[in-house]
Every structure is written in C-alpha cells, then in structure tokens.
Amino acid sequence: MIKMQDFKVTPWEVEGKVDYEKLVREFGLKFVDDNIINRIKNHTKELNVMLRRKFFYAHRDLDLVLDDFEKGKGFFLYTGRGPSGPMHIGHLIPFYFTKWLQEKFNVNLYIQITDDEKYLERELSFEEVQKWSYENILDIIAVGFDPNKTFIFKDTEFMGNIYSLAVKISRKINFSVVKAVFGFKESSNIGILFYPAIQIVPTFFENKRCLIPAAIDQDPYWRIQRDIAEYFGYYKAAEISSKFLPPLTGMQGKMSASNPRSAIYLTDDEKTVKEKVMKYAFSGGQATIELHRKLGGNPYIDVSFQWLYSFFEDDDDRIKKIEEDYKSGKLLSGELKEILIEKLLSFLEKHKEKREEAKEIIHLFMRDGELAKEMRKNRF
C-alpha cells in the first residue's frame, strides 16, 4: 500500500493527484525508456499509441521478456478485470494495448474475471457480480482478442481447476505481508485476505515468463508474486504498467462508478457523451474566448487533450497540431471537446457492434477455443 502525503494508490482506491514518477521509485519499477521501446519496435515494426506516448510508462523485467522472446522461449500475457459494475473507457483501453501485444507477439493471453474479489470487497450481491461479469466479458471480447489464444475465466467457476495451486501459494503468504502490502486490517474478511493467492495463480499457468499489462495499482500483487515465484520453480512476473486515464472532472484520482460524471461508460449514448464532455470535462482553457485567444490553453491539465493524447488520437502529426493550436489559443476549448466527442462516438459505435457479435463467440473464449479447451482439462 502506497499512501503518500498527497495521494494514495491501492488496487481498490486511487485518491489525489498521482505522482507517477514517485510510484515507480517507491514500487521499484523501471521507466519505459526509448531503449526498451526500440527493442519492442524491432519485433512489432510499428508502435502502439499507448507505448509511443508512454501511457504504459513503467515496467519490471520487460527486457527479460524480450530476451526470452528473442531466444524463442516465448512468454505469455495475463491481465484481468474486477466485475463490480459497468465498464468505462478507462477500464477498456488497457485491453486494447493487451490485444496489440497479443497480435504482434502471437502469444497466449489469460484474462481473469475476479468475481470473488469484487464480491468480497464491495457491498454487492453475488448475483450482481455475476451479472457484471457477463457484461464485462462481452466488453472485453469486443476488443478483438484471438479466440484460440485467449482464455477468459471467472474465479468462482474455474476454482475447481486452480484451488490446489492457490492453496500452495497461500502457504507462503502471511497476514503481516498482506497487511503491509494492501493495508488489510483485523476487520478485513478472511476471503479478501486469501484472495491475493488467487490473483497470483495465473502467473504460473505456463512455464514461461508472464507479462502483465495493467494499471500500476495492481503492482502490489506482483511484488508478492516476485517474492515467492522462484520457490515454486516459476518466473517472477514481468509487468508493463499504465497510468490511469484521468477522470473527466480533472486530473485527480481515477474514474469512479460512484461519480458517473467522471467517466464515459461504454453504454453511454450520443446525447450523454456530448453532455458529459461539454459539461464536465475539465478544461485547460481560459475563462473567455478573448482571453483564450490571447493567452492560449493548457493541454497538460485539459482532460479532453489528455484523452486524445493517451489513446484516441493515434496520429502523431495531428496530436502535435492540436497541442500547439490549443497552446497558441487558435483552438478553443469547445472545439477541442468536439474533436474528442467525435472520436468517442465513433469508438463507442464500433464497440457496440463488436459487443453484439461477442455474444455469439463468448463460448470460444471461455470453453471451446483452443486455449480454453486445453485450460479446462488442466488442473493446477
């Protein structure tokens, strides 16, 4: 648990303005630098926008993952989703980066739906968590993963295959550790105390290095994993960790279900998207058009610009022009918001179509695809 003077980051809470550099130093990660980006580019030819713009900005052992890939040993990907409610844009875009990695390196991907964790950590009913699991899985499948190389599983329904391994892992982790790492208390329930063992299990699914693309708040799990992996004869988990897409309402914290204004949900309709961006997206512009023309805006605190920069405007020349025009005052806040709205609407429209198609192929990811079939036979 990292709780600093001005901000707080745990797998369950992000508060305040996150100092991402400080997190990297405190957690002991490395920055994604040009050197490692160039090594990736050697293999992928082009670079994903989230890597180019360093939205995925920190890593552990990514260099060793690339070594293994180059030696032909390969690696595998693992990420997940806690199904506590509808997914918003901020939840989904790391999956786009994961899909890019799968496509470029042609590797297996495991996606854990942590329905147990969300039930244990929230006041939700078991049925609600099951409903959100299904809804979220459709959103994830819509991203376009390879159905023969991707296995999506809910903890409660795959536990028969993984409980023995979770038990073995759990013997190596005590209350002091989870208290120190996650801030668990004496009042924490015994299910959530056990849960970290379950999130570690998939890092042992293959005897290759496991690369985890995820937001940096998940790092505490991987720190524990790295302390015990070699005892079990497996590799320490490697990570490539992202920042949080800032909430619409400003650069602090992360988008939150408890404040619907802070996020664009994947189910938001055109009117809602326009309204949210126009009304709530925090602007780096000036108070009046006259002032804006004169002084220019500040793209670095402007949420619309940040969203375009992190993900939605893939074209480097175009984002550079937007940045300059905004700074010079040529581009107004309202116009910047219009650019984002257009991108969002086109993204959501495509997403909704692919989400419908996902209903027809969900069985491939969970049961009938090549990797899923193999996994259903395995007992760990």
Add this chain to the structure above:
Amino acid sequence: MIKMQDFKVTPWEVEGKVDYEKLVREFGLKFVDDNIINRIKNHTKELNVMLRRKFFYAHRDLDLVLDDFEKGKGFFLYTGRGPSGPMHIGHLIPFYFTKWLQEKFNVNLYIQITDDEKYLERELSFEEVQKWSYENILDIIAVGFDPNKTFIFKDTEFMGNIYSLAVKISRKINFSVVKAVFGFKESSNIGILFYPAIQIVPTFFENKRCLIPAAIDQDPYWRIQRDIAEYFGYYKAAEISSKFLPPLTGMQGKMSASNPRSAIYLTDDEKTVKEKVMKYAFSGGQATIELHRKLGGNPYIDVSFQWLYSFFEDDDDRIKKIEEDYKSGKLLSGELKEILIEKLLSFLEKHKEKREEAKEIIHLFMRDGELAKEMRKNRF
C-alpha cells in the same frame, strides 16, 4: 481458542489433562443427559456404547434435531478428517458412532477430507497430504457407511462445486474473529485464515439441521457457523461432541502422530499392538502383585480400562465386572491389558479386511453412489 491454566484445546492441539466439564461450560454446550439419551432411545431402541457410557458427552441443539426428526423434517450428518498421517484408533472410533447414527436414523452423511487445511497447517508436502487422504478414506469406508447415503470428498477436488458458497461465508468472518476463536496470528498464512469458511460450507449442504458428531476440539468452527448460519437462511449447526480417547501413555492430551507409542495405528501388527499395550499403556494398578491383590487398582486412570469402557467392551455386565474385579485386586494389570489386546487384535483384523474391500467401493462414496452423484451435479 480455549487456553486454561492446566490444559489447552484447539482444533490443532490438545495439551494437558482436559477438564471436559469446564470445556462444556466455556464453549457453551449442554451435557448429554439421561433425558436426551432416552429421547434417542425412543427411535433407536438400543443405544450405542459411546452414548451409553457418555464418551459422546456434550451437545448443541440435539433436542432440536430430534424435534425435526420427529416432525418428519429430518436432518443430516456431517463430519470429517484432516489427512495429515495414518489413522489411529482414536481417529476412527467417532466414525463408528457416526455410522450408528446414520443407520438408526437413515440419513445422509457428508465426510469432508480437509487436505487443504492439513497442507496449510503442517510442514507436509502436497503429495504427502494426497497420499494420506487416500489412505484415510479407505479406513473411513471400512467403518461401513451406506454408499448411497454417504458422500466423501477432498476439499481440493470438490472446490469447484463449493467455492462460491465459501466466498459468501468468508465475507461474514473477519481476521479478528478467527484470531480470537482459533488463536491465529499475524504470522498465520492466508490459506489457513480462509480455511474456516470451507469447513463451514457442508453445514449448508441441505436445508435441514446439520448434526455434527466430532471430538469437542472442533467446536470453534461450529460456534462461528452458529453466528452466521441464519443470515444465510440455514440452520445453526447441531453437535454431539466426544471426549478424546486418552493416549496409551496416560490420561493427558490426545494421541499424537509425533509420539507413536501413544497410539495404536490401524496398520499396527499383532506384535506391535501387544508390545505397545504391555509396555506403554498407563496402568492404574499397584507396583507389585501382592500390593495389587491387597489394595486393588484404579480403573479411572488406567488407559486399558478407559479404552475398554469407551468403546471396546460393549457388554455392560462385563465392563462392570472388569471394573469391580480391577478395583478389588482380583484382576491384575497384565490381565486387564490382555483383555484389551484381544479386543484390539480382533478389531484390527476385521478392519484390515474391510479396508481391502473399501478399495473396490471407494468410487461409490466419492462419485458413483446416489448421494455422491447428486452432489457432483450441485454447485453451492
């Protein structure tokens, strides 16, 4: 966790000379009295020796179980075994009482093999625990349960069917509770912290009252169960609890794998049985034959007598005569030991035969019998 001045009883440790009356008061159970014994006898006609002699001596809600039985609602039985090593006589005889209850009341019985717990609580390898699970299950089946009304399962292999319920239960139990009840510490591993939820699961297998025949050291689990059962719409667990068969070496503690002299193992051969009883069985006799003839022996501290009384000498007239003859000095310590040895050898011989047969029918208890088949289809 009950830790009194002179003795200690937890599910993992029994130390000192147990004051069984004090345990009942501290745990809040009721004594098995003549009134409840007569109510049982109304239905069973005859009374099992362990009930007649009050080896099963305490209960919770046994009166309500009988009410439910009389009203036609019925009840079910649940007990278990922690497979940490070979079984000895003390482990097995409560199963004989359980079998008697099943036969007389014609009810379903669930037997949980807690391989996860034993792995988490000991320094054993996972493979050792699996080996002992199989060996112990054969010993249990040899007792003669109804293969269509008995379901035996290992936690690690049945977890797929019960994890969701364990998760629901675990949300209602926090670290403070398991610390207070079991004496868990900050250094306890997160697997054993979660485990109490798993031991509670089978009390919810049917929407009837669950009667648990077990040694009294398991009571802490049922106290937690009774605090949360009604929240889940189930009955508070009922118990009928036994004392421990005293170790050969004297009336303190319970038989222990770490001291093989203290116990008769189900695999002990004739020579070993004779040697152990003759050499190590604590005697209430006098130092010399002359003194013994003159002063008589004390059956109440004599382990051979206690074993005969609690289980091996079913005949009330005969045990009375043994008691009197021993007290009067007519029966010598060596002769008393011979009586026990004969009973033990005949018991073990029959057991070994039935244990061989168990290998052929183990599948009925775990997969193919009527109850097992039904349970394999259920997800809790």
